Amino acid sequence: MSRSRNIEDTWIPKTKLGELVREGLITIDKIFENNLPVKEKEIIDILLPQLEESVVHIKMVQQMSASGQRSKFKAVVLVGSEGFIGVGSAKSREVGPAIRKAIDKAKLSVIPILRGCGSKECGCGHTHSIPFKVEGKCGSVRIRLIPAPAGVGLASADKVKQVLKLAGIEDIWSKTFGDTRTSENLVKATFDALKNAHKYNFNL
Numbered sequence: 436m437s438r439s440r441n442i443e444d445t446w447i448p449k450t451k452l453g454e455l456v457r458e459g460l461i462t463i464d465k466i467f468e469n470n471l472p473v474k475e476k477e478i479i480d481i482l483l484p485q486l487e488e489s490v491v492h493i494k495m496v497q498q499m500s501a502s503g504q505r506s507k508f509k510a511v512v513l514v515g516s517e518g519f520i521g522v523g524s525a526k527s528r529e530v531g532p533a534i535r536k537a538i539d540k541a542k543l544s545v546i547p548i549l550r551g552c553g554s555k556e557c558g559c560g561h562t563h564s565i566p567f568k569v570e571g572k573c574g575s576v577r578i579r580l581i582p583a584p585a586g587v588g589l590a591s592a593d594k595v596k597q598v599l600k601l602a603g604i605e606d607i608w609s610k611t612f613g614d615t616r617t618s619e620n621l622v623k624a625t626f627d628a629l630k631n632a633h634k635y636n637f638n639l
Contacts, residue, residue, distance in 0.1 A: 446477045467547050479542040488538055489513045492618040511619045512537035515601035521545035522626045548602045549632040553582030563605040571628025575613040576620040580628050583608045594618050598625045
């Protein structure tokens with residue numbers, strides 16, 4: 436709470452939404468209900484102070500320029516808590532700044548997670564899984580997330596587990612297709628599937 440107050444004291448909003456958040460006139464639920472674009476990371480810092488950060492992948496990338504070959508670090512980071520998840524990636528000459536930039540981007544991408552019990556074998560009505568089957572993709576990677584009964588756990592690849600665990604999902608089955616060795620694409624495909632759940636829900 437003290438961290439949120441400190442942000443409110445020093446932050447000067449640049450958007451109308453930011454002003455509403457600083458004045459305490461809007462909640463995170465209202466922002467997502469009305470599909471309002473979040474363009475300032477401080478909005479998420481104040482409204483979701485419980486977000487945890489998790490580094491998915493760090494690798495060195497090399498680029499050719501007029502002055503020769505340059506090396507940079509690329510970081511892929513998750514932020515999340517019970518019912519929320521965001522993913523971001525960024526490059527920098529040093530690891531620390533790359534991670535910080537990726538965290539900022541991840542906060543701007545945060546979405547609420549539709550949780551439920553869509554498993555016919557379970558039907559408990561709790562929010563341990565997802566309400567229905569969803570799919571997502573990134574690059575050559577596709578993933579299908581399938582509701583699972585309570586007690587199954589996260590039956591998925593480690594990087595997929597990292598996303599789902601942070602989002603507060605306890606039980607799920609998954610199927611992946613394509614070059615799943617690419618950690619970034621696998622994580623972003625999982626995020627895309629969770630994001631697509633809102634489209635499917637809207638069409639029901």
